[in-house]
Amino acid sequence: MDGADQDLSKPDDESTEQLYKVLVIGDYGVGKTSIIRRYTEGYFSPNYKLTIGVDFALKHIDYEDGQKIALQLWDIAGHERFGHMTHVYYKYAIAAIIVFDLGRPATFESVVKWQRDLNEKVMLANEKPVPLILLANKCDLAKNGDIDREKLDTFCGENGFLGWFATSAKEDKNINDAMGFLVNAILEVAKDNQPVAPTEQFVRLDAKANNKKLQKCC
Numbered sequence: 001m002d003g004a005d006q007d008l009s010k011p012d013d014e015s016t017e018q019l020y021k022v023l024v025i026g027d028y029g030v031g032k033t034s035i036i037r038r039y040t041e042g043y044f045s046p047n048y049k050l051t052i053g054v055d056f057a058l059k060h061i062d063y064e065d066g067q068k069i070a071l072q073l074w075d076i077a078g079h080e081r082f083g084h085m086t087h088v089y090y091k092y093a094i095a096a097i098i099v100f101d102l103g104r105p106a107t108f109e110s111v112v113k114w115q116r117d118l119n120e121k122v123m124l125a126n127e128k129p130v131p132l133i134l135l136a137n138k139c140d141l142a143k144n145g146d147i148d149r150e151k152l153d154t155f156c157g158e159n160g161f162l163g164w165f166a167t168s169a170k171e172d173k174n175i176n177d178a179m180g181f182l183v184n185a186i187l188e189v190a191k192d193n194q195p196v197a198p199t200e201q202f203v204r205l206d207a208k209a210n211n212k213k214l215q216k217c218c
């Protein structure tokens with residue numbers, strides 16, 4: 001079939017793919033980059049290379065009914081020294097993930113600070129907070145009893161998190177489940193809160209904004 005015979009009424013794949021910006025935040029060294037790498041590239045490195053400023057990764061998902069989704073994961077540096085510059089990257093996000101390290105209690109204490117930063121900088125078009133989940137990472141290193149499920153349930157319930165998951169980037173535990181759960185929440189809010197056009201989101205970081213509770217343990 002030459003070009004003249006093509007059925008132009010059918011949109012091509014790219015034009016039907018909906019892009020959603022998701023922030024991944026939390027203290028330094030908790031495993032944000034490792035979780036994103038595991039999810040998008042399927043590998044894990046034991047070496048720590050701190051993120052400078054911000055990094056990006058894209059995950060294409062074939063959702064139900066042929067719906068195509070791309071998650072644009074914004075990997076925000078956790079180190080305090082980057083704090084003054086990274087918050088500008090929060091704009092236009094439709095969802096967020098806060099990560100802490102099960103073996104470093106101080107990183108859990110910081111979760112409320114990250115959530116406060118998030119809610120100060122970004123909200124949905126209907127002025128509600130963006131859907132948010134909590135990842136308790138490095139569960140491969142946790143011993144029996146290290147994960148206080150009741151405390152995490154209560155914390156999530158009281159602080160507006162949709163749910164929490166004990167994850168391991170190293171052993172690939174619960175990361176797909178957590179992301180699938182978040183995608184469902186994103187699609188729910190996206191019905192009434194259309195995100196900014198993908199291309200604009202990609203290149204114009206300073207453009208004007210427009211814009212079931214769950215737990216899982218390894």
Ligand code: GTP
Binds near residue numbers: 141
């Ligand atoms: P910043 O970029 O500084 O904010 O840190 P980060 O949150 O991106 O942490 P990163 O993913 O770089 O991981 C820090 C260290 O923890 C690395 O040495 C990783 O290999 C290790 N790590 C990450 N996730 C896991 C995990 O699930 N289990 C274990 N055992 N180690 C992990």
Ligand code: MG
Binds near residue numbers: 078
């Ligand atoms: Mg990192």
